[in-house]
Amino acid sequence: MLTKTKIIALASIGLTQFSGYVHADTRLNVVSAGGQNMVDYVKTYLAPKFEASHPGVKVNIVGTGPGDAGSHKILEKLSAQKNSGLENWDVDVAVVHQKIGGEMVTDGLLAKYRSDIKTGTLVTRDSAENALGVNVNGYVMPMFHSQTAIAYNSDFIKTPPKSYDELVKWTQDNPKAFGYNGIKNGMSGVSFVTGWIYAYGTEAATLSSTPYNKDIATSWDKAFSELKAFNKNITFTPGNAGTLDMLNRGEIFMGPVWVDMFYSWKDQGKIPPSMKLSLIAPGMPGQPMYYVTPAKAENAQLAREFIEMATSPDVQAEGIVKRFNWYPGIDAQHVQGNLDKATWAKLFAEITPSDLSQYGKSFPIAPYFDDIKEGYERKVSN
């Protein structure tokens, strides 16, 4: 008798354990491109929040690395799963860059989900509909918007340049005091070069929209040769963080940076408070990161709920703006109400909303973008 009770007791304990496993077995696979900070954002902020509201769901987060390369890995994985005819793809939510987001839509890898979620109506900006010439309306929700700008040390530079022309003049007066990272060591340099082409090659509006015209790139020779001359007066830095590092150590006094990185470093005291930002005319590019869900995601419904939570005004306010200093992905007016004045003012302190709308440009469409990078390799760095 005693043994029987024991067995029953043991069995029931075993069963409870087992049922616990069964519950936690629903795994939502979130794959994120971008730097470690983006993986951390999902891991430390979004995942616990989502798991709390969805008992029995475990969020599994995987980072694929920074830059378009990281997004490209997700694209390769999904298209491999598509080509092999799998019924269920093991990515539920992906966070990808703008360019690759567009390619994924073209390749038919994504689900059109925006009308399924409540927050879908909170986005009206252009980048949620048009990803460098590809119509992505309905397939993407912007997670945040990032922007490049020129950082400078206000202790030494009282009147920062307001345009590329003034910047060129400034570097002639102050040789080697401006630094950027070329085009192979991170996107802030690529962004600076793109802005250069917008200023001296072809305007941003033409390059950011289809159709692609092959002849446009041939008219950039003068812009590139001027950039080559410009490069003689500057210092090259080793990467996005390298530019900030050198600004901090006083080795350069001005350089292009990502706004969110700049604010985070400033918050952590890694660059002095005298560093300020200026978004110069005719503009520098920025880009959104997109939340997408694959066409055959295993947990399609959960994925939609996850993205809905991640793009809700309070999460965008607390997580995106306050914790990570990114510009919100959904329209700013929906976020403003959830933030205290100080945080809001900080985000727009140095680059005003009007500067941002006037000089915050998109990256060019993919073929022009390749033309710019290859033109740089051919005519500037060669």
Added chain:
Amino acid sequence: MRSSTSYNLWLIAPAALMVGLFFLYPLFFSLYSAITTDEGGLTLAHLEKAFELYSNDILFTIIIVLASVVLLAILSISIAALITLSPFRSIVSLLGFIYRIPLFIPFIVTAQMMRTFLAKNGLMNNAFIASGMLTPLETVSFLGWSGIIIVFVWKQLAFCTLLITGAMAALDESQIRAARNLGASRLRILFQIMLPQITPTIGVAMILSTVTIMSVLSVPLMIGTGTPTMIATDMAFRINSYGDYHVANALGLVSYLICAGLAWFYLRQSLKDKGAI
């Protein structure tokens, strides 16, 4: 007899499969991709593009590799010789411990360390300034080609010295003693008795270092600044930025050829030493 041959074949099958699947197949695939179009036709366009855009970088890579290897040879032979021939045993055993430390530090950590050490306002220059040897205006940043060479030499030195010390220790002690008895100086023992016998090992150490140096991406990315840069950076850039595996593989082919060139030079040399040619 026949059955034992087939047994032997079965024995090597797993290893051969591994080598074929994970080494030979990717190797030949990348070579193939370097000289074919997406449709499968033969083309030299990728190689032409690689040379058109990156000929400076290829030259830069060769110079960096050669400079690093020469410095490595000089330094590692000197340290190995000190360790083997020096009469001050206790200092030498300390040196024997210290030189091995870089073996256990990954390249990326070395690069990060050197980035803060070699920068214009980095640890090294600040130390010089604090000790009054330099003024802040005289400092120079070593981030760039010189920094890349410093990192490679610093990191590979341990490996090369280890190999060369080992080879020196394995030499027949009696020859060295005999030379010493006949009045040869330590320098003469090194150049006339030891070095001629260990050239194959030095060659191996240098070639392995070359291959390692060619393949490291983190160092040129973190220490190098812009252009020119090393081939590995260009390959990564082609893939990450354009998704262009063809030109990346063409650049890979160029690195194979550089390594193969050195290996050929070394093999020819060592065969000649053995009197085969």
